[in-house]
Amino acid sequence: TYSYPFLIQYYEDIANNFPGGLYQYVRVVSFRDTRPFEHEVFIEITQSFPLMDNLSANNRQSEN
Template sequence: MGQCHIYSLPFTMERIDTHSRKFPGGLFMTVRHLVADDLFRPFEYDFFVRISQAFPLLNKLTIVNENEQEKKLTHQHDEHKQISSIIKFSHLMILDLSMCDIDYVKQLLFDFNACLPCLSTLYIKYIDLEIVTGYFTNNAARVNCSKLTRIIFDSPPMIYSENFHPYFPLLYCK
C-alpha cells in the first residue's frame, strides 16, 4: 500500500492530514487544522519543529500516534543550559492528544518544550493529564494549561482531585 500527496499552487486548503513523519517543505499559510498520524514510527522533537515552522497560523492540531518517542527530551534544571529550543505554536487554540502516547502530552504541554499562548481547548485521556501534571501539582504544564476553558476527556472521572480546579482556573469541563 502506498500514499501520495498532490498539492496545487497556490495552496489554498485549510486542513491537511499527514500519514507519516514526512510532509513537503514549504510554508502553508492557509492551513488551520493539521491531523498528523503515523501508525508505525514515533514523532520526534524535530517533527514538531517542522510543523510549527511550516504551519505558522495553525489553530487546531490533532496527533494520532501510539508509539513512544525514541528520543525523549530531558529538561535541564539550569535554565541557561536548555538542550533544545522551545517549539512555539502562536495561534494554536485546539489541541487533540486523545489518540496518542503520553510522550506527546509531555512534549506539547510542558512549558520547557512548547509555548502555546492561545490554547483554550484540549482533548486528552484523563489518566494521561493526571500523570503528566503530577496529579495537578506539577508546574511544568501549568503555563500551557492556564488558559484552558475546555477539556474534553475520553472518560471523565467520577470525582475530580482537589487540585484539579485550581490547576485550571478558567475551565469548563465536559
C-alpha cells in the same frame, strides 16, 4: 487539493517524512505515524503552518 497546495485550510495525515513548505492558510493539521514522532517534526510543522489553530497527533508507539 494538490492543485493549490498553498490555499488549502486542512492538511491531514502528515507523517514523520513531512516535506515541509509554507502553508499560510492552513488552520487544521493532523499527523500520524506508526513510529514515534521526532522532535524536529514538531518544529517543522510549527514553521510550516504559522496560522494553525488545531493540531491533532496520533501514533501507535510511544517514544522511549
